[in-house]
Amino acid sequence: xxxxxxxxxxxxxxxxxxxxxxxxxxxxxxxxxxxxxxxxxxxxxxxxxxxxxxxxxxxxxxxxxxxxxxxxxxxxxxxxxxxxxxxxxxxxxxxxxxxxxxxxxxxxxxxxxxxxxxxxxxxxxxxxxxxxxxxxxxxxxxxxxxxxxxxxxxxxxxxxxxxxxxxxxxxxxxxxxxxxxxxxxxxxxxxxxxxxxxxxxxxxxxxxxxxxxxxxxxxxxxxxxxxxxxxxxxxxxxxxxxxxxxxxxxxxxxxxxxxxxxxxxxxxxxxxxxxxxxxxxxxxxxx
Amino acid sequence: xxxxxxxxxxxxxxxxxxxxxxxxxxxxxxxxxxxxxxxxxxxxxxxxxxxxxxxxxxxxxxxxxxxxxxxxxxxxxxxxxxxxxxxxxxxxxxxxxxxxxxxxxxxxxxxxxxxxxxxxxxxxxxxxxxxx
Numbered sequence: 001x002x003x004x005x006x007x008x009x010x011x012x013x014x015x016x017x018x019x020x021x022x023x024x025x026x027x028x029x030x031x032x033x034x035x036x037x038x039x040x041x042x043x044x045x046x047x048x049x050x051x052x053x054x055x056x057x058x059x060x061x062x063x064x065x066x067x068x069x070x071x072x073x074x075x076x077x078x079x080x081x082x083x084x085x086x087x088x089x090x091x092x093x094x095x096x097x098x099x100x101x102x103x104x105x106x107x108x109x110x111x112x113x114x115x116x117x118x119x120x121x122x123x124x125x126x127x128x129x130x131x132x133x134x135x136x137x138x139x140x141x142x143x144x145x146x147x148x149x150x151x152x153x154x155x156x157x158x159x160x161x162x163x164x165x166x167x168x169x170x171x172x173x174x175x176x177x178x179x180x181x182x183x184x185x186x187x188x189x190x191x192x193x194x195x196x197x198x199x200x201x202x203x204x205x206x207x208x209x210x211x212x213x214x215x216x217x218x219x220x221x222x223x224x225x226x227x228x229x230x231x232x233x234x235x236x237x238x239x240x241x242x243x244x245x246x247x248x249x250x251x252x253x254x255x256x257x258x259x260x261x262x263x264x265x266x267x268x269x270x271x272x273x274x275x276x277x278x279x280x281x282x283x284x285x286x287x
Numbered sequence: 288x289x290x291x292x293x294x295x296x297x298x299x300x301x302x303x304x305x306x307x308x309x310x311x312x313x314x315x316x317x318x319x320x321x322x323x324x325x326x327x328x329x330x331x332x333x334x335x336x337x338x339x340x341x342x343x344x345x346x347x348x349x350x351x352x353x354x355x356x357x358x359x360x361x362x363x364x365x366x367x368x369x370x371x372x373x374x375x376x377x378x379x380x381x382x383x384x385x386x387x388x389x390x391x392x393x394x395x396x397x398x399x400x401x402x403x404x405x406x407x408x409x410x411x412x413x414x415x416x417x418x419x
Contacts, residue, residue, distance in 0.1 A: 048364055052355050207330070208319070221353075221364075221366065
């Protein structure tokens with residue numbers, strides 16, 4: 001049996017760890033609510049731009065904009081959103097495993113795909129496995145603004161416009177609730193789903209100067225907004241995931257401390273019993 | 288005076304929503320004024336100032352935006368839209384100087400274009416804060 005002092009020191013160290021995980025839990029909870037607010041603030045913009053884009057795209061079927069037409073896929077870009085820091089449960093591992101598996105399944109040669117990584121965990125994962133990372137952004141704040149990511153999104157969309165990539169797939173953790181997040185892969189470019197959707201808004205617009213030119217401006221903005229939306233979604237998931245992970249770490253620490261205290265008390269009692277036995281037997285020997 | 292509802296929305300959240308008498312802005316094809324009862328219209332906006340006229344007139348610095356007009360409502364969607372009081376003048380001035388230096392350095396075409404846009408945005412911000 002471990003000595004009294006050993007158990008005591010384990011209890012203290014577990015308690016200290018518990019303090020840290022508990023603090024991280026609370027910090028994440030606060031950040032989660034902020035991230036949810038940011039996602040909510042983004043909703044009006046995304047809803048509106050989607051509404052306008054769909055209504056323009058559907059009003060004229062003859063004009064197929066290059067960003068909306070599927071072309072032969074020579075190169076696929078995976079836009080992978082992860083976090084910068086770990087200690088977030090299965091947040092990063094889940095998504096990276098999924099992307100890695102998809103890449104292995106769909107592609108035979110490294111020329112067919114590339115990765116755009118947001119977050120240090122994702123970047124390190126792919127570089128370690130020899131997968132080329134075309135663009136990367138790390139060190140994003142916990143509440144990213146559109147400005148923080150604007151450059152990356154517009155460059156990404158430009159890659160598609162220039163024909164360097166023929167498909168853009170967004171991989172991120174979709175936030176469902178504080179205890180549940182789902183790994184999601186979504187094809188963003190080409191924007192094929194637009195023409196399939198019907199809108200409730202049937203008002204006929206005048207276009208200034210004309211539809212095609214408006215789509216030229218609007219579609220990249222729409223694609224960028226989709227990416228930004230995914231980023232906000234992913235941030236909320238990250239905080240939620242870290243919160244859950246830290247909550248269970250705290251709970252585990254509690255359990256461990258309980259077990260150790262029990263052991264400690266047993267050991268203490270055993271020591272006392274032994275001492276008494278020694279004294280009694282010593283006294284008996286004298287008689 | 289009849290009014291129309293104007294809302295300005297960016298990815299970071301709604302900036303403004305109020306009643307105004309007239310919206311005056313610069314579309315990519317030229318200046319554009321919208322009064323209540325305008326036919327539905329969609330037009331991309333250049334990097335410029337949007338002027339909202341009414342009881343309490345407002346000016347906004349817009350970049351990467353477009354305008355959607357319905358008879359009773361105008362929505363301006365922009366990647367960034369700032370009221371003068373929210374503009375960091377010092378930062379805009381620094382951005383302007385930086386962009387000017389880049390333009391003088393004459394690097395390759397993409398950088399040039401980007402610097403040009405940055406310069407436009409900075410000048411636009413400064414204009415909105417200075418011009419009453």
